[in-house]
Amino acid sequence: xxxxxxxxxxxxxLLPHLAGRRVTGVRWSNRRLRRxxxxxxxxxxxENGVIxxxxxxxxxxxxxxxxxxxxxxxxxxxxRLGIFAAPSPGARHDHLCLRLDNxxxxxxxxxxxxxxITVWPADEAGRLEEEFAAGLGIEPFSEHFNAANLLxxxxxxxxxxxxxxxxxxxxxxxxxxxxxxxxxxxxLHPLTPVNRIHRQQWQQVVTTGRxxxxxxxxxxxxxxxxxxxxxxxxxxxxxxxxxxxxxDLPCPDCGRIIEKTVLAGRATxxxxxxxxxxxx
DNA sequence: CAATATACCTGGATGC
DNA sequence: TGCATCCAGGTATATT
Numbered sequence: 001x002x003x004x005x006x007x008x009x010x011x012x013x014l015l016p017h018l019a020g021r022r023v024t025g026v027r028w029s030n031r032r033l034r035r036x037x038x039x040x041x042x043x044x045x046x047e048n049g050v051i052x053x054x055x056x057x058x059x060x061x062x063x064x065x066x067x068x069x070x071x072x073x074x075x076x077x078x079x080r081l082g083i084f085a086a087p088s089p090g091a092r093h094d095h096l097c098l099r100l101d102n103x104x105x106x107x108x109x110x111x112x113x114x115x116x117i118t119v120w121p122a123d124e125a126g127r128l129e130e131e132f133a134a135g136l137g138i139e140p141f142s143e144h145f146n147a148a149n150l151l152x153x154x155x156x157x158x159x160x161x162x163x164x165x166x167x168x169x170x171x172x173x174x175x176x177x178x179x180x181x182x183x184x185x186x187x188l189h190p191l192t193p194v195n196r197i198h199r200q201q202w203q204q205v206v207t208t209g210r211x212x213x214x215x216x217x218x219x220x221x222x223x224x225x226x227x228x229x230x231x232x233x234x235x236x237x238x239x240x241x242x243x244x245x246x247x248d249l250p251c252p253d254c255g256r257i258i259e260k261t262v263l264a265g266r267a268t269x270x271x272x273x274x275x276x277x278x279x280x
Numbered sequence: 281c282a283a284t285a286t287a288c289c290t291g292g293a294t295g296c
Numbered sequence: 297t298g299c300a301t302c303c304a305g306g307t308a309t310a311t312t
Contacts, residue, residue, distance in 0.1 A: 003305060034288075034307080059306075077306055078290075093290085112289045114306055159282075168307080175305055244305090264284070267304085285311070294302080 002075040004140065004173030005213050007059045009220030010081055017083045018051045018063065018106060025099035033095060034076065034116040041119035045069035046098065058136050058172035068122035076114030082107055137170040140213055145171070147202040154194035154202070161197060162190035163264055165205075174209070177244045178216070180269045182209045184243045184253075189277040190261075190268050196278055243269040 002010070026047045028037045049065040056062065061081075063071040073081065086103040096108040096117055108117065120128050138144045153170055165171055165179045174182065183190050185208035188201060197205075242252050247260030247269055256273035 006305080074306080076289095077304070110289095111291065112304090112306095114289070116307095157282080163283085166306095177305055265286095283312085285309100287309080288307095290304100292303090294300100296298105296300085 002059060002077075002079065003175035003178050004056075004059060005178070005216035005220060007061060007075060007173075008056055008217050010075070011054050011056050011061055012217075014061075014081060014083070014106065015054050017104065018100070019053055020050070022050045022101040023047055023098050024101050027097045027099075029095040031095060031113060033110065033113045034074070035118065037096070037117060038119045041121065042071075042096075042117075045119050045121050046071055057132050058139070058168060059175075060132070062128070065122075068125050070120040070125045070128055072116075072118045072120065072128075073108065074116040076110060076112065076116065078112040079108060079110040079115035082109070136168055136172040139172055140174065140209055145206055145210070147199050147206055150202040150205065151197075151199050154197060156195065158193040158195055160190060160263060161188055161192045161194050162268060164194045165209075166266075173213075176266050176268075177241065178209075178212060180244045181212050181242060184269075184271060184274060185209075185212060187274055189275040190263055190270050191277055243271060245269065 023046055026042045028039065028042070046065065046069065049067065049069065052064045052066050054061055054063050059074060061073040061075075063073065065071070073079075075081070084105050084107055086099060086105050088105075090097070090107070091109055093111040093113075094107050094109050095113070095115075098106045100106065108115070138149065154164065157164070159167075162179050162183060165174045165182065166176065180190065182205060186201065186204040188197065188205070243258050246258045249258055250256065251258055251271035251273060254271060254273040256271055258269055258271050261268050261270075
């Protein structure tokens with residue numbers, strides 16, 4: 001489900017419900033997520049703690065506790081977070097539940113269990129930054145996401161540009177949907193080897209990329225104003241996707257038929273008119 | 281080093 | 297209706 005915009009929309013929706021609240025109880029399912037549930041650390045560092053704020057890095061949510069501990073949540077493919085009235089029936093695939101001091105609960109639901117929950121104790125949370133820095137690439141909304149940096153990262157590789165955009169070690173937060181959308185907006189064929197891309201085209205990727213991600217966050221934000229009893233449907237469904245999922249339909253820009261192909265095992269959509277593959 | 285394959289899971293859509 | 301098959305927005309690890 002979630003790429004950077006959906007995670008950011010989740011963060012924005014959750015924040016007013018969580019900031020300043022004390023966690024009065026923690027429960028979990030017996031199922032293993034991507035990693036085992038850190039039961040001991042949840043009891044030790046999250047239960048009875050006070051949430052100060054929520055940050056985001058790539059597709060990770062960082063729920064920060066007073067004193068410095070951090071609850072890190074990744075939504076995987078199907079993970080959702082929502083706020084619910086405290087005595088209310090749980091749902092199938094609820095895997096973590098934080099009871100709050102206002103008779104509400106935040107619940108993590110994830111049918112495929114590709115999501116993850118980790119706890120960083122206060123005395124280790126300082127390493128979180130370097131951990132992320134080591135494993136994750138450029139944030140699309142940071143100043144480092146610029147044409148010069150992308151050009152430098154790309155010049156020695158022949159990776160298809162879609163794989164480049166989706167590689168979280170290079171660029172953080174762009175997933176399968178937005179990769180297709182950004183490349184369409186930038187006029188680049190998904191298979192274009194990155195070392196063939198010029199500075200000006202990278203500038204297009206930067207500009208259109210930010211615009212698309214921002215627009216998606218805004219679209220989600222408008223319907224997510226109330227996150228209570230979140231059905232898990234942040235508003236991104238209303239997003240107007242221009243190529244993703246539109247194989248065999250006309251391109252909204254030029255009318256040519258949008259093609260679907262598979263790249264690195266992932267559905268990939270592009271318009272052969274707007275996104276020509278450069279020839280030798 | 282780079283590209284691909286596979287593994288982790290459930291559920292919805294599709295086809296017979 | 298039942299059953300098999302394929303597909304899904306992510307990531308880590310193994311293998312060519």
